[in-house]
Amino acid sequence: MTGLERRYRWLLRAYPRAYRQYRADEMLETLMAADETDQRHPSLRESLALVKGGLRARAGVDQLRSRDTLRYSALRSTVLSLLVCGVALTALPLVWRLWLLVPGNSASFLYGRSPVTPALLLFALVAAVWARYRLALPIIIGAFGAEIWYSAANDLGHAVGPWARYEAVSGLRTGLDLIMQLSTWVCLLAVLTMVPLLRARQPRAPRPWTWLLGATVTMAVVTPNPLNDWADRLTLPVIVAAGLVAALVGAAFDVRVSIAASAVLLALILPMLAYEPTNWTLYGWNLSPRNVLLGAVVGIIAINVTVSRMAARRQVTL
Amino acid sequence: MTKPSASMREPTYFILAALQDEPLHGYAIVKRAQDLSGGRVRLTTGTLYAALDRLTGEEMVRVAEEAVVNGRARRTYELTERGLSALREEAARMAAAARVVRDRSVRSTAATVRTVPA
Numbered sequence: 001m002t003g004l005e006r007r008y009r010w011l012l013r014a015y016p017r018a019y020r021q022y023r024a025d026e027m028l029e030t031l032m033a034a035d036e037t038d039q040r041h042p043s044l045r046e047s048l049a050l051v052k053g054g055l056r057a058r059a060g061v062d063q064l065r066s067r068d069t070l071r072y073s074a075l076r077s078t079v080l081s082l083l084v085c086g087v088a089l090t091a092l093p094l095v096w097r098l099w100l101l102v103p104g105n106s107a108s109f110l111y112g113r114s115p116v117t118p119a120l121l122l123f124a125l126v127a128a129v130w131a132r133y134r135l136a137l138p139i140i141i142g143a144f145g146a147e148i149w150y151s152a153a154n155d156l157g158h159a160v161g162p163w164a165r166y167e168a169v170s171g172l173r174t175g176l177d178l179i180m181q182l183s184t185w186v187c188l189l190a191v192l193t194m195v196p197l198l199r200a201r202q203p204r205a206p207r208p209w210t211w212l213l214g215a216t217v218t219m220a221v222v223t224p225n226p227l228n229d230w231a232d233r234l235t236l237p238v239i240v241a242a243g244l245v246a247a248l249v250g251a252a253f254d255v256r257v258s259i260a261a262s263a264v265l266l267a268l269i270l271p272m273l274a275y276e277p278t279n280w281t282l283y284g285w286n287l288s289p290r291n292v293l294l295g296a297v298v299g300i301i302a303i304n305v306t307v308s309r310m311a312a313r314r315q316v317t318l
Numbered sequence: 319m320t321k322p323s324a325s326m327r328e329p330t331y332f333i334l335a336a337l338q339d340e341p342l343h344g345y346a347i348v349k350r351a352q353d354l355s356g357g358r359v360r361l362t363t364g365t366l367y368a369a370l371d372r373l374t375g376e377e378m379v380r381v382a383e384e385a386v387v388n389g390r391a392r393r394t395y396e397l398t399e400r401g402l403s404a405l406r407e408e409a410a411r412m413a414a415a416a417r418v419v420r421d422r423s424v425r426s427t428a429a430t431v432r433t434v435p436a
Contacts (some may be wrong), residue, residue, distance in 0.1 A: 023367060025390040030344035030363045062368055063375075120419030317327055 007042050014054020054254065060106060061176045061254045061315065070199050070315060074259045076131075081260035082267060083125040086143075086186035091118035114150035116181050117143050124190075126155035133197045140194070151177045187268040187290040189263055239268060249306045255311035262304040269297050322430060333369055334378065338430050341382040341396035344370075366381040370395060378404055418423045 008031050012024050031046065042050075056062055063069075093113040120143035125134035178184045243265050250258020272294060325326070326334075336342060336350035347370075348361045361369075373379040378401030383394040397405070 025368055026344060026393055027363055028388065030348065030366070033349060034363065046362050046364070049362035051364075053364030053368050062371055099427075261375055266361045272342035298392065317325065 003040055004042065008032070008050075011042060011047055011050045012054070012175060014051045015057050019057050054251055059254045059256075061256075065311075068200075070255070070312060072197070073191055074256045074312075075197050075200070077260045078263045079128050079133075079136075079190055079197065080125065082186050082190040082193065082286045083140075084223050085264050085267060086121040086183060086190070089119050089186075090121060094118065114146055116146040116150070120146060121183075121186070128194070133194050135197070136239065137191060137194050140187050140190050144184065147178060147181060147183050151181075157317075158264055167186045179274040180271050182267060182271050183198055189267050193263065200215070239265065240296045242302055243304060247300070247304045251307045251311050253300040254277075255308055255315050256309045258304050258311060262308060263300055265297065265301050265304065269294070269301065272297075290296070325411065326404070328355075329359055329361055329365060330369055330373070330379070331405070331408055333361070333366070333373065334401055334408075337379065337397040338402065339396060341394045343392050343394045345348060347395065368371065 005028065008028055009024070012020060012027060015023070031042075034046075060073075094115055117126050120139055124136045124139040124143065127133075127139060184233065243261060246261030250256070250261065321341060325396070329407075332355050333347055335354050336347050336362040338344060344366060350411060351359050351361055373383070374395075377398055379395050380398055381393050382396035385392050385394070
C-alpha cells in the first residue's frame with residue numbers, strides 16, 4: 001500500500017462504516033486512477049470533497065431527496081433543537097442551586113424559576129425523539145401552563161419596571177413577565193413547528209442521539225452558567241458567532257442546521273427584544289454594545305433564513 | 319419514488335450525459351464529463367459518488383457490472399430509461415432557454431440590417 005493510498009483510506013473514514021464497506025474500494029480505485037501524477041499527498045480539493053461527502057453521508061443529507069422529506073426532517077430537527085434549548089436554559093436555575101450546594105461557592109443573586117417547566121420540556125423532548133408528537137404537544141402546552149401558574153403565583157410581574165403603572169390591570173403584569181421568558185417562546189415556537197408534523201407522513205425516525213448530545217453541549221457552552229463560568233455580557237457575542245457557524249454549516253453541509261439554528265436564535269432573541277425597550281434612553285435608541293449586538297443577532301437570523309432558502313433549494317436539486 | 323426536480327445541477331447533467339453512449343466506471347465518468355464539458359466540470363471523487371448514490375436512488379442510473387480489478391471492486395454504471403428521459407428533458411429545457419436569447423439576437427441583428435441604408 002502506497003503512502004497516497006494510506007492517506008486516502010484515512011480520509012475515507014469520514015464516511016460511515018456501512019458506506020465504506022460498500023464503496024471504499026471503488027472510491028479508492030477512482031481516487032488512485034485520478035492521481036495521474038506521482039504525487040504523495042491527496043489534493044486539498046479532493047480531501048475537502050471527501051470530508052464533506054463523508055459528513056453529508058453521516059448526517060443522512062443525501063437521503064433527503066424530495067422537498068417533503070427535507071421539510072419533515074427540518075421541522076423535526078427544529079422541534080428537537082427548540083426543546084433541547086428549552087430544557088437546557090430553563091434548567092439553569094436548578095443548575096445554579098446545585099452549584100451553590102458545593103462548599104465554597106456563593107452568589108450575590110439567586111435566579112429562581114419553576115422546576116416543573118424543564119421537567120415537562122424534558123418529557124416532551126423524549127416523546128418528540130420517538131416521533132410521538134401527539135403526546136409531546138400537550139406536554140409542551142402543559143409546560144407553558146406551569147410557567148403561567150408560577151409567574152402568577154409568585155407575582156413575578158413586579159420585576160417589569162417600566163410598566164409598573166399598569167400594575168392595577170389584572171393579569172397584565174404576569175403577561176409582561178411571560179413574554180420576557182425564554183420558555184414562553186420556546187413553547188410557542190415548538191408548538192407551531194410541531195403542528196405540521198402531526199399530519200405529516202412519518203418516515204422512519206433516524207437516531208438523533210449524537211446530534212442531540214452535540215446540541216446540548218453547544219447550549220451549555222453558549223449560555224452563561226456555572227459550568228463554563230461565563231459572564232452574561234458574553235452571551236450575545238457567542239450567540240452571534242454560533243449563528244454564523246450554523247449559517248456556514250447549513251450552506252456547506254446540511255440546511256437543517258441552518259433552519260434549526262434560525263428557530264433557536266429566534267427563541268433566544270424574542271425575550272431580549274421584549275425586554276430591550278426598558279433600556280431605551282435617548283429618542284428611543286440606545287447604541288450601547290448590547291443593542292448593537294442585538295442588532296447583530298437580528299442580522300444573523302436574516303442571514304440564516306436566506307441561507308436556509310437557498311440551500312434548501314439546492315439540496316433537493318439533482 | 320420521488321419526482322425529479324425542474325432543473326438539475328451541471329455536474330449531474332454531465333454525469334448523465336457521460337453515460338448516454340456506453341456504461342462507464344467511476345474514473346471513466348470523471349474523464350468523460352470533463353471532456354464533454356470542455357474541461358469545465360472537474361468532478362471530485364466525493365462529488366461523483368454522492369451524485370451516483372442520488373441518481374441510483376432516483377432510478378436514473380444503475381449498476382451494469384461489478385468486477386474486481388487490481389484486487390478492488392469496480393462497478394460500471396449505465397443510464398436507465400428514466401435517466402435518459404430526464405437528461406433529454408433537461409437538454410430540451412436548456413435549448414428552449416438558449417433559444418430565447420439566440421432568437422432575440424437574430425431578430426435585433428435583422429432589424430439593424432434593415433435600418434442601415436445600403
